Amino acid sequence: MENEFLKGRKILIVEDDLSSRLYLNKILEKARVIIMNAGDGQEAVDVALNNSDIDIILMDIQLPVMDGYSALSKIREVKKDMVIIAQTAYGLLGDKEKILNSGFNDYVIKPILSQNLIDKLIANLKGK
Ligand SMILES: [Mg+2]
Numbered sequence: 001m002e003n004e005f006l007k008g009r010k011i012l013i014v015e016d017d018l019s020s021r022l023y024l025n026k027i028l029e030k031a032r033v034i035i036m037n038a039g040d041g042q043e044a045v046d047v048a049l050n051n052s053d054i055d056i057i058l059m060d061i062q063l064p065v066m067d068g069y070s071a072l073s074k075i076r077e078v079k080k081d082m083v084i085i086a087q088t089a090y091g092l093l094g095d096k097e098k099i100l101n102s103g104f105n106d107y108v109i110k111p112i113l114s115q116n117l118i119d120k121l122i123a124n125l126k127g128k
Contacts, residue, residue: 005122009055013042014071015087016063020110024058024113027114033121039113041066045074048082056083056125058117059104061095069102076103083124 011033021037028035028051036051038044041063048057050086057075061068072084086107099107105124108117 003118003122005125006118009087009121009125010034010036010051010053010068011121012036012038012047012051012054012057014038014057014059014063014068016060018042020060020070024112024117027117028114030051031118040050041062041068041071042070048075049078054082055128056085056121058085058087058121060087061099062089072103083128085120095119 011028013021013028013035014026015024016039022110025035025037034048036054041065042065044057044059045066048054051060059068059072063071066125068086075082075084086104087110088095088099088107089110096107106120
């Protein structure tokens with residue numbers, strides 16, 4: 001559904017699994033968010049550092065080339081205040097402390113429910 005708060009915000013989706021990526025794109029297109037995509041950790045770093053107008057990054061943890069933790073720390077070196085939300089698989093729930101201690105602002109658990117994702121994005125963008 002279209003969302004007044006999210007409309008026109010720019011989000012970078014980092015996801016190597018194509019069907020998951022298409023699913024996230026579909027949810028966010030409906031919210032009228034402007035979407036960029038990256039398929040691995042290095043690409044995420046390159047896109048994040050070359051586009052100054054990204055509002056939020058939705059980062060998968062398990063990624064080829066460079067994982068989500070390493071990509072996060074590379075981006076954080078330059079963009080300390082960037083909102084970066086991890087996506088983690090249900091089986092890796094034990095990682096949530098590690099995720100928050102690593103400097104992610106928040107996390108969503110896969111499979112990602114559309115309303116849950118929208119709520120998380122809004123909560124983390126409020127006041128930005
Ligand atoms: Mg993955």
